[in-house]
Amino acid sequence: xxxxxxxxxxxxxxxxxxxxxxxxxxxxxxxxxxxxxxxxxxxxxxxxxxxxxxxxxxxxxxxxxxxxxxxxxxxxxxxxxxxxxxxxxxxxxxxxxxxxxxxxxxxxxxxxxxxxxxxx
Amino acid sequence: xxxxxxxxxxxxxxxxxxxxxxxxxxxxxxxxxxxxxxxxxxxxxxxxxxxxxxxxxxxxxxxxxxxxxxxxxxxxxxxxxxxxxxxxxxxxxxxxxxxxxxxxxxxxxxxxxxxxx
Numbered sequence: 001x002x003x004x005x006x007x008x009x010x011x012x013x014x015x016x017x018x019x020x021x022x023x024x025x026x027x028x029x030x031x032x033x034x035x036x037x038x039x040x041x042x043x044x045x046x047x048x049x050x051x052x053x054x055x056x057x058x059x060x061x062x063x064x065x066x067x068x069x070x071x072x073x074x075x076x077x078x079x080x081x082x083x084x085x086x087x088x089x090x091x092x093x094x095x096x097x098x099x100x101x102x103x104x105x106x107x108x109x110x111x112x113x114x115x116x117x118x119x120x
Numbered sequence: 121x122x123x124x125x126x127x128x129x130x131x132x133x134x135x136x137x138x139x140x141x142x143x144x145x146x147x148x149x150x151x152x153x154x155x156x157x158x159x160x161x162x163x164x165x166x167x168x169x170x171x172x173x174x175x176x177x178x179x180x181x182x183x184x185x186x187x188x189x190x191x192x193x194x195x196x197x198x199x200x201x202x203x204x205x206x207x208x209x210x211x212x213x214x215x216x217x218x219x220x221x222x223x224x225x226x227x228x229x230x231x232x233x234x235x236x237x
Contacts, residue, residue: 031223042124042211042227043165058224090165094223106153106172106215109223111165 001026004112006091012118013081021076021115023091029110030096032074036060036087037114043090049074050096081119089115122147122214126228133202134236140187141197141231143212149173151217154188154195155225160208168210171195173217199233207235 007022023032033048035058045058049068063085065077074093078085095107123146133139145154156168171179171188178186183203187196199206212228 033224035225035227040129040229042229043213043225044227045224048224088163092165092225096223106170106217107223108167108170109225114163 003027004091004093004110006089006112006115008115009113010116012120013078014120015082017081018077018079019081021078021089021091021117023074023076023112024072025091025093025110026072027093027095027110028071029093030071031094031107031109032068033058033092033109034064034066034074034076035090035092036085037090038087046076046089078117081117083119085117086119087117089117122149122152122216122226124212124214124226124228126212126231128231129229130232130234132234132236135202135204137202138198138200139202139233141199141210141212141233143195143197143228145193145195145212145214147193147214147216149216153215153217154186155213155215156184156186156197157211157213157227158206158208159211159230160205165211169197202235204235204237206233208233 004025030051034046035043037043047066049055091112092109094109125144152173154171158166169181183200209230211230214226
């Protein structure tokens with residue numbers, strides 16, 4: 001298994017440009033989520049999904065769009081990049097409770113390697 | 121809403137010594153999980169240890185152990201016999217427990233730990 005993969009690893013954008021950060025997992029996890037990591041702020045949840053076709057907002061959703069058309073993929077879209085979106089972005093996935101792979105209660109989240117995004 | 125506070129931005133310790141990283145949290149939930157994650161320079165997030173709130177016994181994983189004080193809402197990480205490979209950023213994190221699944225993590229701001237040779 002490749003686990004959770006993210007592309008690209010690094011990206012530089014100009015203000016106003018759009019782009020999509022890709023996230024894929026091959027573990028058949030129902031849950032997927034996006035976090036951003038800023039200095040002195042820890043990781044903050046942007047959007048999450050509990051299954052294909054279902055998404056919801058996290059703590060800092062403004063400026064980002066997501067969709068979940070398949071179990072495997074959960075792309076994060078920046079429609080008009082701003083310098084405030086300069087950050088490291090992490091994708092994570094896990095089983096849902098009570099499913100064929102998931103236990104009731106806690107299921108470990110697996111993180112991707114991150115994408116470092118700079119917006120000039 | 122939950123909050124997680126790590127009051128030590130940076131710490132350093134000599135190799136082979138013991139170090140304790142502090143974490144406090146605030147929640148009105150009774151069912152939850154607490155975690156310590158390690159982030160080395162590679163940026164990869166690595167789960168170090170987990171504690172279920174309903175368990176009174178403190179979790180241990182080899183050289184890593186926690187001191188979980190539920191009433192005080194405190195969750196510290198002790199690293200024994202510290203090694204150079206322990207140099208990393210350490211994050212304390214909280215997850216509300218639910219049978220329906222609420223796998224959202226709330227993170228603290230992190231403690232940068234340096235192990236000195």
